Amino acid sequence: MEPTTRTEFSYVQDGRFAGRREAPKRKHRDRYWLHLLLFLLTLAATVQAGGTWAGRVLVYEQAGLGAFLLDGLRFAVALLLFLTVHEFGHYVAARRHGVDTSLPYYIPAPFIGIGTFGAVIRIREPIPSTRKLFDIGAAGPLAGFVVALGVLFYALATLPPPAYVFDLGGHEVLKDYVRQHGTFPEEMLPADPGTEGLRLVVGQTPLFWLLARLFPEVPPMYELYHYPVLFAGWLGLFFTALNLLPVGQLDGGHILYALVGPVWHRRLAHGFFMLLLVSGAIGFMDTDDVLLAAIHEWGGPVLAWLLLSAILFLYLNRVFEGDHRIIAPVLFGIMLLVAASQWVGPAMQRFGYSGWLVFSLLLVFLVRVEHPPVLQPEPLTPGRRWLGYLCILIFFLCFSLRPLYFV
Template sequence: MYSKKDYLKHTILFILTLIATTLAGGEWVYGKSVIAKGDDFLSWDFFLRSFAFSIPFIGILLIHELGHLFTSIHHKVKSSLPLFIPAWLGFLGIPSIGTFGAIIQMKSFVNSRKKFFDIGVAGPLAGFVIALGVLTYGFTTLPAAEYIYEIHPEYADPEFEGYGDQVVDFELGNNLLFSLMSSTLADPERMPELSELIHYPFLFAGYLALFFTA
């Protein structure tokens, strides 16, 4: 059904996307980049730690696309393999999440609304189930509250009064699912502020995956 060239192309793009999202994870989670210097440089150790973001994030996207693909195969609709789009923009100084997402392309006519619906809904449903698992793990294994001092040691300074105009305020919006899971699964003493959620790789990966799933 697929040629060796197809497998090679899609595998290379998948690996490049995994690397790109790992680089992006290092920037978001740990504030470190491969183009920075000194303490802000993304060392090999922090690159490996950033897989805690990229693997669940890309894993959820992969399951999402496989949901489309396997349902297409079930309905005998010819489709491409999942095509991942790497997009790390750190070299431009622009925040990114390392990817523009992933797609599959249906290559044959779909002769039924039911088949079209089944193929369309299978991806989001599959991705949502895995995203729930990632978020459940993230909320139930939150590190101690002092973890944030590893990333922002300035927070431990009693005289620290914020960054002023030097840093743009950034905060992920809350949603019903996050409110429910944080109140029922998370230790209240360890639950981060929404403005710090980007530093918790499983929660951040799950949050982004929900956006793609929606």
């Protein structure tokens, strides 16, 4: 069913303008079976992902499928609890303001590693005022953040001892270190002899770093994914930060638009988007990335530079609507910074993350960088402004420039 919005239309009587009437609003019905089916598919995908990442193969060999499912459920329940509370925060705020919206649609994704792309609700009519826009945009990340924080505290308070790694397959170098010292190493250890496998590194965030200082024997970031509840809690921070990016119609874009208005939202959103492009472009030229190293090796550096410039031009042309007076200098500036990073070396390259180029694709073609105007602009109340500042603080506490990468 196509969404029907509540709109005003002019009408004419005796050849003259006679006022405005409100168009009838068609009632939408949630397809409960679809929401439930998507939830169950997402639950199954996240259980499989959680058990796989936990990787306690020695336990699974002895205890069988039940142990695998238990690890998977620990991960899935914690992650889906966060996603559900986040989306129902939006849902409740929208319904409270009389804005027609759907129940959450969960998005199963069994092939991307964590089992889901998240969840979304469908707002079926324009949000009429700035305050309602703010309330609906801020309710989700604030509610979800509380859950993510609770999951992290629970996971950190119930961490198993370092001997937990003895249940993992491989990891012989790490196991030897734990046997000798009884604790985790401060630096990343080399891979096991004769192995060439990739290791997933979970990016450090300010909040996770602070919380880790409060508890003993917190696993290193390159082993975090073996701990189902802890990994789910970290993903809660990650998804909160993604939603609070101050761009377009993301939650952070709604909040920023309500706080500073359309002019400054446009400036700040464009500026932050440029930062993501610079980081993505620097990361794209990093030959330590396995996929990108293959591109460099296959086509050489010339192909890599040409491909990068084409990707950046595609994004910038879309964002600035073909205005080459802006596109040309911005493209030149980004490429100059990338060249500088090649010359400076690791001190500058560590700020690069090619994943932002992929995420920027979603921003440019789905979310958009700019925010559409609100029908009824109005100033926020002092309480809402403070909640907006809190959301900005939460964003910086949860954000990682390099959230997930392989070494």
